Amino acid sequence: MASVNVDLRSVDGTEAAMGWAAGHTITVDRPDGKAGGLGLGFNGAQLLALAIGGCFCNDLRYTAHTMGVALGKIAVSVRVDMEGEPLLTTNATMVVQCETMDGSDPQAVIAKAKAACMVANSLRQGIPVAIES
Template identity: 65%
Template structure:
């Protein structure tokens, strides 16, 4: 089994959190004026949408490299639908624009990336989340 771990800690003087994995960092916060948030970073829903889109963008590159296809412009838009109390994600939609540098049809790359996408496939299948007080 492979594992990925990240860490988060509060940022002194704010109510935001700094998240890191290795040398990479990001800030998580609520929108300005919401529960002490100052809008210093992404909220959880935005991070989830970025995880879906970011993973897929990487998967496009993995598939293209394996197929020997050079990709040019890639654009992704991810929309999450949320409902209920507590608010939960009830669906996600991703629009993909992808071009090959030789003008060939990018759809086979997109379709294979769909089949291989770790984040999207994990969400679709569902997985347990445990939360333990430390």
């Protein structure tokens, strides 16, 4: 079984958090004026959308390499819809555009990446989330 660990800690002088994994960091915060937020970083919904789209971008590249297809430009947009109290994500929609370097149809690459995308497939199936203190 593979695992990934990330850590988050509060940022002194703010109510934001800094998250890191290996040598990469990201700032997490609420919008300016909301519950002490200063708008210093991404909120949870934005992070969820970035996880969905970012994982898919990586899987497009992994899949293309495996298939021997050279990709050019990739454009991925993700919308997450939320409602309720507490607020829950009710739907996520991803629009994918990519080009192959030889001008061939990229649909086979997109379809295989869709089948392999860890984040999208995990969310589709539902995953348990344990919160311990």
